[in-house]
Amino acid sequence: MAATQVNDLSWLIGGPQGSGVDSSANVFARACAAGGLHVFGKREFYSNIMGEHSYFALRAHTNLVRSHIDAVNLLATFEAETLFRHARAVTDDGAIVYDPSLGKTRLSDIPTIEKRLRAELQTYLISHGVGETLDDMLAASKQRGVALVPIPFKDLLEQIADEFQIDQLSKISRVVNMLAVGASFGILRFDFAMMRASLEDVFRAKAKVVSMNAAGAQKAYDLASSLVPEFRYRLERVPRKEPRLFLTGSQATALGKLYAGMRFQTYYPITPASDESEFLEENEILDLNGHGLVPEAETLKEKAASMLVVQTEDEIAAVTMATGAALTGARSATATSGPGFSLMMEGIGWASINEVPLVITLYQRAGPSTGMPTRHEQGDLRFALHAGHGESPRIVLASGDFEECVRDGFLSFNFAERYQMPVIHLVDKALANSYATIAPPDLSDLRIDRGLVANGNNGYSKDNPYKRFDLGNGPVSARALLGQEGTIFWNTGDEHDEMGHITEDPGLRNAMMEKRFAKLDLAAQEIPQDVKLKYFGPKDAGTVIVSWGSTKGALLDALDRLWAEGAKIGYLHVRLINPFPSTEVLAFLAKARRRIAVEMNFGAQLASVVREHTGVAMTHFILKYNGRPMSNTELYEALRSVVKGKAPKRTVLTRGA
């Protein structure tokens, strides 16, 4: 047996949607985090309420984890479908926790397995010379050396029911999830106290639920550890002084927006964007610390801050209502995904022509049309750039990891107000639904910038009236707020004069178009380079990757391996998509012999934007569009092929269940 591998684990749990898989993964991850480990969890699920297959792939490690890998070291489940789907991914030295009473279940008994996958599994089983039951599937795994860990879930549940005097087993059916987690920790020899702490954390107020689940998990823990006396993978507590945050990308984005002072958000229910708005809604009453604000300290205590989250009748109402709120001075946003964003086009154009600071958080998912609502893609970059008729300036920012979600959530409002235009903040399903532990980001450098604001006492008069779209003082005119005295203005979706009234005058039209677009030039000059992009790797690398968004995690994890092998490869991570940092990007690409686009879309959208602005074309494309985020395994392999000169121009990644 190979050497024991401590604190480097890939764990997967699966089950039908609605059966509690979410909470089992949550308990597992929190137990690891409580024990000082870093975790990264990837959530995959169908657009379905109940019954379809969902799973969590989770990595636990001593060091920071930024992505998932293809291999699974320990697979845990209490039902058959997960085994059929994922048993092949278990490493030869891995283990499978399963329910032995399901052994006779046939592949064809499971209606939720797609035809294509069923045929593929049948071929696999035939090639291993076995039949098509779950026992056969497990036998094929056992042939490879995989340890099988039968856990009689029902017996254990009955024991718990007796102990806690529960009359019906169905009332505690969800405890099976924690049995699977307990069994996993038993095999891994992880301190059970961590799981108990995690259960207390998750089920907080419900003491009986905690004890029942803990009792069940302990039984499964003991049984599993006795069944697998030796297992290659182990989890051990890591002493740690520093605190860690454990959060999802949706929460990270929400935190950034709240910290920026957002006070109004609209949304219409849509996957995967709604999570953020729901999180905000749960936390609508906010605290203020008032540091450095002594004069106002008294009123602070009386008038606590709050934000308003409004669920609208559709996304058209979401974008327009948020715009109306922004006109009053409230930092205001809406969050949506592809189909909803499609409905927002006209509203974005209105905000742009009226120079309204509006933030749109766009959670990309697989399109077009309904596409695959719960699956991942970075397919909306071109769309975000051009959304709407006519030519309307906007800023587009794309986040690549949780810290960028926080920072960009914050910066979006600064840019929206400073440059008085809509900001589209691109995030995606992979970021939104993944959770991970990170060191709490240091946000001490962040300052709120409200841009040029017209106050009522600026000396405006009848002869010198306030002009909302004043052409006399550069591209940015002072922004007044609805309700202020002395600054009455008008807005219109028509082209307008300086006061905001309709005009079709050709000269004014030119002046206004030029004013609006000059703000983008200003943004390009002022936004610091470390916000625009970041370069990783050796300066003189002959091979440079260009990517954006959530591929960052898998790329950095894959690059760590390639760099360790001595590969001279760099990675340019672009965060500011518009205005595009042409000069900066060109500087990194000019000397690179090989230039690789890595993107979660069919068309290599950023690559085409790079070419449009710099004239530089990519030599290689590594793309993926099957709805599943890139694993660092497949990315590592694809990049290595390019570095070795063995890759075709276009590589399409296909992994993921």
Place this chain on the structure above:
Amino acid sequence: MALEQVVKPSDFATEVHNDWCPGCGDFGILRTIQMALAELRMEPHRVTIVSGIGCSAKTIHYVKTYGVHTLHGRALPYAAGVKLANPQLKVLCLSGDGDGLGIGGGHFVNAGRRNLDMLYVIHDNGVYGLTKGQASPTLKLGVQTKSLAHPNINDAVNPIWLALAAGATWVGRGYSYDIKHLVSLLKQGIEHKGYAFLDVLQPCPTYNDINTKEWYGGEDRKDANSGRPLPRVYKLEDEGFDPVVHEPLEIEKKATQALEKALEWGDRIPIGVFFKNEHVPTFEERILQRVPTYMDNPPALQSIAGPNGEPRTDLTRLVQRMTFKGE
């Protein structure tokens, strides 16, 4: 927020050139809005008027208050955003009938569910004027106005019925040529606590050659004895109609009588207040249940940054639940 001094309608006028067709019913609505605001002694900067797209939407440019001329059909959600972020403002919302009941029909229905404290006025002339006279959602089935190739193939929606069904808590109808009456309706709608909907019948002299000023005024059917026209429009209050829900149990009765009255059309067209019910909590009051400081310190008025831009929002409590402390 009312002013002490006397305010004139002309205080609410701008110098913008008005490009409506001569004789347009919009003039009456514009004038009555200015009169109503003056009579209520509103401070111009405390009022925001939001409009959609179309001839009606241009109104805001002629009124000296904050004016937000938005997108086709979307006046209501823009107005709701303004009002929700700063509930201390007076918000008026204006649409045309195509604007508010066609492309914006979804928002019309949902505004009723909220009962935000604002007035929504529909300039109702049966046609899409600015695009040259197509049939709008309030044009009756079989009617052929002059730019239609065929008689209208769609039936009309009844704005009063729709508003009642959606949950508007004040529902009225005015006529743009009865200035005094319309001013009174606008004032009542503005002062109503909750979502008020006012349908304003308005001739389009250019494209609606059926429902003209003369038609509303009954010029085509003169009294045999006096030779005077017999106007089609009559006032509900003149016939002792009581639209007010005095206590919650009356809702069914009052809604039913409003629906019955709203069916009248043709020879007798009622204007006035159809329904008024202040027993439904406003959206602002509902928010207040969750956020006690909402009215005093709404989103628009909160201080979010210190003098040097220091973020004031304190995430400590929020982040605590996501933090694993060090040992």
